Amino acid sequence: MAKNSKSALIIGAGIAGIQAALDLGDMGIKVYLIEKNPVIGGKMAQLDKTFPTLDCSICILAPKLSECYRHPNINLYTLSEVSNVEGTIGNFTVEIFKRARYVKEEACTNCGDCASICPVRGVPNYFDANLKNMAAAYIPFPSAVPPVHIIDKNSCVYLNYGICGLCANNCGAEAIDFSQKDETFKIENVGCIIVAPGYGLLEDVSPLTRYGYGKYRNVVTALEFERLICASGPLEGHLKRLSDGNEPKKLAFLQCIGSRSDRDRKYCSSICCMYTTKAAMIAYEHNNDLESYVFYIDMRAGGKGFQNFLRRGADEYEIKYIKSKISHIEVDEDESPIITYEDYDTSEIKQMKVDFAILATCIIPSPGIEKLADVLGIELNEYKFIKTDPFLPVETSVEGIFTCGCAREPMDIPRSVAEASGAAARAAEVIKGG
Amino acid sequence: MKMSEKEEEEVRIGVFVCSCGSNIGGLIDVKDVAEYAKSLPNVVFTEDNLYTCSETGLAQIKKGVTEHNLNRVVVASCTPRTHEPLFRECIKDVGLNEYLFQFVNIRDQCTWVHMKYPKEALEKAKEVIRMGVAKAVKLEALENIVVDATPTAMVIGGGVSGITAALSLANQGFETHLVEKDNQLGGKLNILNKLFPTGQDATELLESLKERVKNNSNLTVYTSARITNIEGFVGNYEVEIQQNSKTSNLSIGVIIVAVGASLLTPTGKFGYDGKKRITQYELEEKLKNVNVNANDIVMIQCVGARNDERKYCSNVCCMSALKNALLLKEKNPNANITILFRDLYTPGTHYEEYYRRAREAGVIFLSYKLEKEPIVEENTIKVYNEYIGEEISVPYDLLVLSTPLIANDDNKELAQMLKVPLEENKFFLEAHVKLRPMDFATDGVFICGAAKWPVDITESITQGYAAAGRASTIISHDTIEVEGATSFLPEYNKDLCTGCEVCISVCPYKAISKNEDDEIEITQVLCKGCGVCGATCTNHAIIIRHFTDEQILSEIYAFGGS
Secondary structure (H helix, E strand, O other), X not given: OOOOOOEEEEEOOOHHHHHHHHHHHHOOOOEEEEOOOOOOOHHHHHOOEEOOOOEEHHHHHHHHHHHHHHOOOEEEEOOEEEEEEEEEOOEEEEEEEEOOOOEOOOOOOOOOHHHHHOOOOOEEOHHHOOOOEEOOEEOOOOOOOOOOOEEOOOOOHHHHHXXXXXXXHHOOOOOEOOOOOOEEEEEEEEEEEEEOOOEEEOOOOHXXXXXXXXXXXXXXXXXXXXXXXXXXXXXXXXXXXXXOOXXXXXXXXXXXXXXXXXXXXXXXOOOHHHHHHHHHHHHHHHOOOOEEEEEEOOOOOOOOOHHHHHHHHHHOOOEEEEEEEEEEEEEOOOOOEEEEEEEOOOOEEEEEEOOEEEEEEOEEEOOOXXXXXXXXXXXXXXXXXXXXXXXXXXXXXXXXXXXXHHHOOOOOHHHHHHHHHHHHHHHHHHHHHO | OHHHHHHHXXXXXXXXXXXXXXXXXXXXXXXXXXXXXXXXXXXXXXXEEOOOOOHHHHHHHHHHHHHOOOOEEEEEEOOHHHHHHHHHHXXXXXXXXXXXXXXXXXXXXXXXXXXXOXXXXXXXXXXXXXXXXXXXXXXXXXXXXXXXXXXXXXXXXXXXXXXXXXXXXXXXXXXXXXXXXXXXXXXXXXXXXXXXXXXXXXXXXXXXXXXXXXXXXXXXXXXXXXXXEEEEEOOEEXXXXXXXXXXXXXXXXXXXXXXXXXXXXXXXXXXXXOOOEEEHHHHHHHHHXXXXXXXXXXXXXXXXXXXXXXXXXXXXXXXXXXXXXXXXXXXXXXXXXXXXXXXXXXXXXXXXXXXXXXXXXXXXXXXXXOOEOOEEOOOEEEEEEOOOOEEEEEEOOEEEEOOOEEOOOXXXXXXXXXXXXXXXXXXXXXXEOOOEOOEOXXXXXXXXXXXXXXXXHHHHHHHHHHHHHHHHHHXXXXXXXXXXXXXXXXXXXXXXXXXXXXXXXXXOOOOEEEOOOOOEEEOOOOOOOOOHHHHHOOOOOOEEOOOOHHHHHHHHHHHHOO
């Protein structure tokens, strides 16, 4: 049970927010965990496996999700965003805007009978990078937390036209509630705030379209690829070309898409060298005839076990690394991507035809970060990540408001987890130390 | 106690079969399953529910227990992974011991995996329920294990990471002891000049940290100190510290390892002589204390790293090289500075910017490959650059070798004392690289900074806080409570133990040791009930509570029978 009168409020329930919540909760501090999506877990829940251990991502994350849900000191608010903050360190009052779920959280047993009877079928599932459709009554993935379905306001027939209601009739638990409204409420006595909204994805912007994304069906982003090779994803792990359903034999991974460039973002996205190697390994595990080529500028692998991981990639998984600069992608009549690049080792312009190309898109600031920063009064840096001092790494510009994870800089999961525990420690100093 | 009396009585089992909406009930007839369960030995009550986990379902369980005087509950439903705690809590509410609950998985393991074979799924559901009921007959009431915890912390290593961790714990109100083997705090901050990426003065940072340490009344510092003995376990360590002739004995709740890393001297490599050919750290000291009179400076990256001898990347050297190159350029804009690198490591926002600044300042970057290392001659370096396709000669009057951080020689000794592992490069090995970066598998011991892996100052600070956060989750409470399903060596089995120590070697949590009488002792609070010791014990001396041989065999017999 919580022993302190002051609580902590955490914005964002990805792996960083979850870790910070669990640490503070385990210290006996009351936590409010605010997540804007209907379920928690963030980007990590979408990953197939994680480098460098090749652990199944959801398998190692799921216990933390349920721990968060059941923790006596953690109050979880999904579909919620912080709309206003008043007060100062030690005593913030936070206003929360919570969107309606149209399902009673306490009554829903997550059986899925609402989804199976729902006549709407074409709702793209964001969790599967919109590559798989679902019903208007849904849960993004089977082990999602909270284990409660949600009704998509935009596509539900009843909510838009006042007819249907099949789900409500089919729900044995009587959990469907179309009368739910969006609501605003206040949380008082908040000692400090941890901002962990994570990162955004590069989509439909110039660096991607320049490499044929959106135009060529066999060019996908890294996160899309992650879902495509995931056994629980839209292709059940059996990789196929999106143009003709054929099994690809040759893959190209293009690094630094949208990053380390004067044209786009200048910074390095930190994690792409490793996730690309991991993705190529998983693809190879599904099909040992697969050839993977990685087009990179600098191979950045400084973390624990990362160099060994790269060696394994080259030796055991036959991944070929080509130090190069990509010029552009075009396709042949079969829609097979043709990569034009400058090979650094020979300083020649070369072309390579592959069956499928994967763009290692960079981490960008979380969408909505500017609005959130405005509400909290915290400063952002020139790239719109949360501004921190290198020697005060988890402090924002406002006293009593801390940050962790990719909201402040692109970083991998272990670093996000470490920063989360660090932010939790700083929050505990404020709350316990007075 | 009333309950224990009840548990002594005849075994009365209630079986609750969940339909899980249509997940189970859509494929198999749950009424048929419940009816079948009624025929099993000791089952006195069965029921099927639309959702056993709903408020209504839980109320039905409680009602069943009260009305039918049940003393064991079996739920056949989804998966224990998400729902076992809920049902345990439920029977606890109605006065039963929570370990008298048995979960049977008929959704994931029956109707989901066999969804194309409803008949077989139904048969399997009945079989697993029969097994679950057989185990339930043998279940025993258990109590959770509770031990006291001392709310104090010890941080080993007084570098930037250790100081940060110690200050955070002290600020959280915990009595904290910071132990440093050197005669002063600061670690590598004592030799560093300026810090990337802001140019912050290392001495200034160290002084401000020392000031905060001095003013913190919860924090005790031991310099020139050696840890000579550590006994005990999480929440209850007894530590002996030697300082010259003085011995201190401390009762400690949690321990943080922050011993940092060592510098590599590249003897015999690239003509290293400590004068004209020096390491990046020696340059650091020169920049801090004296003027550097050199006009043609060449730096070689990855000296003794990312090769067959030492495979890893040391993380910090590219940034150190960039920083010092910029400082040299600042002092002498006409200096020619060339950095020979393999892959330039400047991840993230600030660091990539730094790389850009160095290029703008005129620092020359030339890449080389491991297979064609630069050749160092008296006054020139020959390096093959694959992009140009030629060997280039670069004159130098100062050669700077960027060598990696390496593990401390005495890590092994400390690791043995703490019963924690090292990885192949002799850095400390955390519990899980991905999700438990600051923990050891052994409860109560944590890790931060370069002792775990080469990291820069920013990361050392972050990890210092992080280890403090993790440690605080334990010492924020007066007691430590763990599940009762642990392994133990009962008095009556002691003569079966041959003292072979296999259990000690296989226990992943270092929960097993030998006591003064040379007897096997299992520290209950460290045991996670994984069962490895029980499975490997050649004489079946070790018993795993809640998974006893008798309980598991009863399931197997029930499966074999009909």
